[in-house]
Amino acid sequence: MFNKSIELGSFHRDANIAVISLLLKPGKDPTLPTSYRPLSLIGADVKLFAKILASRLEAYMSKLIHCDQTGFIKSHFSSDNVRRLLHVLDHTPNSATPCAILSLDAEKAFDHLDWNFLWSVLEIMGLGHNFINMIKILYSNPSATVITGAKFSSFFPILRGSRQGCPLSPFLFAISLEPLAQAIRLSSTYSPVGILNTQHYISLYADDILLFVNNVPQTLPHLLTILDIFGSHSGYKVNKTRSALLPLNEPMKNLNIQSPIPVVEHFKYLGIEIYPSLNKTVQFNYNHILEQVSNDLKKWNKMTDTFQTRISVIKMNILPRLNFIASMIPLTPPTNFWKKLNSTVSFYLWRGKRPRYKYLNLQRCKTDGGLSIPNFKLYYYSFVLRALTVWLNPDVKTSWRPVEECIVAPHRLQDFIYSNISLKNCTLKYGPVISNLLSVWRDVEKITNVTSMWHKDSPIFHNYKLLTANKPFSFPAWQQNGINTLGDVIGEAGLRTFQDLQSFYNLPGFSFFLYLRLRAAMKTYGVPWNSPLSPHPLQHFFYGNMETRGLVSAIYITLLKTTYKPLGIQTIWEKELKLADDQIDWQTVWNNIISSSKNPNHQLIHYHFVFKYYLTPCKRYFMHLTTSPLCTFCSYGAYGTFLHMFWECPKVYKFWTKVSSTLSEILGTTIPMSPQLFLLNDDSCCNLNSTEKKVWMAGTTVAKKLLALHWQPPHSLNQRKWILSCIDVVNLELSTARIHGAKEKTLMAWENAADMFTTLL
Known part of the structure; x- marks a missing residue:
């Protein structure tokens, strides 16, 4: 079909139809057509063809598009635009000339794109005649229909715009905006904002465009x-009344400028409220999200x-x-x-009552005995550290790297975190963005207990840990020839000789004295x-890591695991069961909780048992809720401890015996009577295969649920109720397995288990 379409230059008329559904915008008048947001659905064949073209084009987008533009470009983030913007906000208040940021609002930018303009841009960018013709197939006589309820409108032609729902559209739109960015960067009449030795013209993310304007x-x-000239060719039209001009310094605020663009005190950019003051930007956005979260919870x-x-x-x-x-905001929160x-989160989790689990324990991974409740601060650290993928890789191009290189000079950006920079007055010298990253890096080194003072990438020059005459080393001749770190002068056999370094790096002979000073300082x-x-030890996350997908999660998990403290409940169980440290396989315990059921509430039952969640008579007595700590099941005068109430009590033990014998009969193997097995789910003493383990866990889940529901008077532990509940759980797991496309072997195991439980009634 695709080859035929390429040969004909278009898809069949019926294949290139989009169905448009209308959604009413919040708070808008339903009688006005402009109050509705259209959502287009295109055919699967057309979408697949567009996806093939998009996959080919994606690999070249970073070469075709300047780093000023981040929307839809692989390994580029919207946060890159905001980080650069924060540097502009930090450095412009002291400028003598009036500076401002112009935020553009376009009128339906995606829908107004002129196709002839697009074809010209694609041709100039060198995409090739054949590839451009394949793109044109998608735009050859497309049509659409509007669905209202169950009725379709008559078909109407689409004559402009990038197609909504098409995988190729984001790339085409980004390419169509590049001529505007180039025109502004090359204009002799445009005065950009300057920071140190860098010039800042424009920042783009799809149709969200910022312009950094000097001498307004x-x-x-x-x-x-x-903008008007560009719009006349491309169809791009600026909505001047909804655009915004934000003054950045006193000279601009004191101007009485007559502008068609409204002058504002703040504006919203990529979901972040931007103020001229960095402190106000941080305070507003963090306090606003905290207020929203608190109100919602x-x-x-x-x-x-x-x-x-x-x-x-x-x-x-x-x-x-x-x-x-x-x-988006790599700055210190309030x-x-x-x-x-x-x-606030803890109050919501426990409904305002006293927490029953330590918050730090809940934040552990499920495979380590927690419930994976997020540690928000460690996630924040992980996002801040993501910038190190740019710092430590000089080949990575972002819009903010040049300005940060100038700020930290004479340090190299990749050396900065290893140079022992004092945090005192760091913000004044390097700005809040860089100082915050350095501060977070120091905190992370403490959290992870990293003690590697010297490593391959420890800088030789401008390093306050390596001094000569109480000053850091500085020798541009060596740096220009490629010597910057200890890894450059120390090889597999240790410190390289001066003759070796001179030959390899073409060093001047008179620098031998520097070599001697360096060797003395190293000693x-x-x-x-x-x-x-x-x-x-932490460098593998960032150095040479061009693939940023999953990076934040990897950093977070590493940081989280370093915060773990020994779980006291493990020692308590080992003492109560009179077992040695290694007799309970705790990794098996946690893994079996996760695999016990697809139902998270069933998993939680096992978690409650392991952590002794339930208020037994002994606990209630010590909390002054009852007058007796004795067991409510039996009349033997035994203390109602957790182990007694859920295992040792004769009535409970009899119930577990029936459960064990029934499961042994169903599985055709002996299930031993052991609290380690039934209360902790540690089946390391059994040789159960995966399907047998699923059935055993289902039976154990039901038994624990019955105990949790009926261990207080009036007691009702009988085998029939357990069997009926087992049938319900097994049927639930069978249905879930079918939905998730489980193997035939697994489905058969659940079906056989359901039949076996039914025959026991």
């Missing part, structure tokens, strides 16, 4: 002319949902919102922000120069 009275009219706290549901709300609703702010946030400061140096 002279520059703004020329800029609007450029207070509202949802009234709902009668389960503990597991509340954990899911935190993971799927609260965490993404906070991570967005953390990823004082006590994390404390207030954790307090003084304990550099192990008789053996090879290893990399920094």
